[in-house]
Amino acid sequence: MADPRVRDQCVAEKASGRQMRYWWVNQNQTYHHEVQGGYLWSPKRNANGARNPFYESMREVAPGDLIFSFMDTRILAVGIAQSYCWESPKPLEFGTAGQNWENIGWKVKVSFTELANKVRPKDYIEILRPLLPEKYSPLQPNGNGLQSVYLTEVPIGLAEVLVGLIGHEVVPLVAAASAVKPIAADDLDLWERRLERQLAEDATVPDTERQAIIRARIGQGLFKERVAKIETRCRVTGVENSVHLIASHCKPWRDATNEERLNGENGLLLTPSIDHLFDRGFIGFEDNGRLIISPVAHRPSLQRMGIDTTAAVNVGGFTSGQKQFLDFHRNAVLLQSVRS
Secondary structure: OOOOOHHHHHHHHHOOOOOOOOEEEEOOOOOHHHHHEEEEEEEOEEEOOOHHHHHHHHHHHOOOOOEEEEEOOOEEEEEEEEOOOOOOOOOOOOOOOOOOOOEEEEEEEEEEEOOOOOOOOHHHHHHHHHHOOOOOOOOOOOOOOOOOOOOEEHHHHHHHHHHHHHHHHHHHHHHHHHHOOOOOOOOOOHHHHHHHHHHHHHOOHHHHHHHHHHOOOOOOOHHHHHHOOOOOOOOOOOOOOOOHHHEEEOOOOOOOOOOHHHHHHHHEEEHHHHHHHHHOOOEEEEEOOOEEOOOOOOOHHHOOOOOOOOOOEOOOOHHHHHHHHHHHHHHHHOOEEEEE
């Protein structure tokens, strides 16, 4: 019943430095919106503010990963992730679905293929049960779905069997996934520009302050001057010439209050390429200065952009104020799941 081509694909990818991962998504409320729209979206946390391991999983999806889409007792579609995860407002088309969800969550672009053979896992639970993970399983031992699950990783052995059950129509998708070219997060800039326009029209903010806050979005102006009183060079590359540096927000401009957008301790001076990696969550920093590299980051690219991926890197300590903002970055921006 298992399809050995899944394992063969994983072996080939491991040899080339990339490991495909397999995911299971429960889409009872949002299946049609997400499959037709070509994406996954989840809140960052539960309505009570608690972490949800099935939302945290979104942070580790990478281009080329395969996703089994489950709704109403059956696997209805298989998707190929086209992008890394990014912060994104809740889709307007969700309407009343998820009324208690927070407005800012995680989004991943996915190319879905709806299946002709819509497998009902419960019919094969005797085969599947021994392959279910002990923690964060997509199914109950009796084969029923779990209402609490949104996105969870599927072990390779389970993925093999699911591909075998679905049959020939999914095999080309497994092969196609390895050739995916990553797509950029295409609505992040639009979201920030919308926020910028709202600020520009806000008469309650004095004009001088308004202009300073707007310039802070691109790491320039008053915000950069304030950061430069704390930071003197790029923490990663060592570049000191201010012309080549951007004041990068630890708590992103899009998430910050106006006061936080201009707070010098909410910033690091970084070269443009390092700023991009930091802002998009491919890298982060521990309070002690240790550089964190996201598990989904493309390490050859990081190496070419000036980051040593072959050894531990420490960029030096931070102020107490910077540590507070870096904590936000690790918890709400860095593409690395935090699970109990």
